[in-house]
Amino acid sequence: MWQEIAKYGRKLVEHGLVESNFGNISLRAGDRMLITRTGAALDEITENNVVEVDVWGTSSLDIIASSEAVAHREIYRQTSALAIIHAHAPYAVVESLLAGSEGRISPVDSEGQYFLGxxxxxxxxxxxxxxxxxxxNALSKYRGAIVYSHGTFxxxxxxxxxYIVTTQLEHSCKVKYLYECAKAEKGNK
Structure with a gap:
């Protein structure tokens, strides 16, 4: 299973959705989850960069698991998710700053409207x-969310x-940002 995590870690870095040492990935396997270690370079994941911890309780390995293990654990407890990707996608971060910490982003692109709402x-x-x-709470209703000033889940x-949801979130935020910039520029002429 760590190989699957490594595959998507490389894709996230290659496509600019994270910088190498930021973000995290997990997979649920029954009452356990495999999650990237804290500080792991996502484009260089090996078996040693992934830890297995309990979904329902804490573990002595939590100290080396990603700092977001608590979030992954709670998402698995409250949703039917079997996989989670947390990325520091730049346009999503910018749009979150514009929306506010309890806001909503309404995609302007047709794909975002259709797939994300x-x-x-x-x-x-x-x-x-x-x-x-x-x-x-958010992911019990939506397939993706953005943490204010931090990134996508x-x-x-x-x-x-x-991964597809991650790319959709970033694409919709990028289109919205570019649209708003172009609209403002057009209005200034």
Whole structure:
């Protein structure tokens, strides 16, 4: 399973959705989850960069798991997700700053409108229980959400599903940002 995590870690970095050492990926396997280690370079994942921890309780390995393990754990507890990708997608971060910590982003592109609908923006400190609860609540209704000033969280039945949602979130935020810039520029002429 770590090979699947490594595959999507490389894709995230190659497509500019994360910088190498930021973001995290997990897969659920029953009552356990495999999650990237804290500080792991997502484009260089090996078996040693992934840890297995319990979904329902804490573990001594939590200390080396991603700082967002608490969020992944809560999302798995409250949704039917089997895979989660957290990326630091730049346009999504910018749009979250414009929307506010409890806002919504309405895509202007047809694909975003069709596949995502609204995109919730949630607040909470990195690695906090507050953020974990806010994300789990949002992802019980949506396939993706953006953490204010921090990045996207996307869920799926597979990492492929979560990756597609991640790319859709970033694409819709990029189109919205470019559209708003062009609209403002046109209005200034």
């Amino acid at each position: 609204e995109i919730p923006v949630v607040g909470g400190g990195i690695g906090s229980r507050e953020l974990a609860g806010n994300l789990a 996307a869920i799926g039945k597979t990492l492929g599903d979560a």
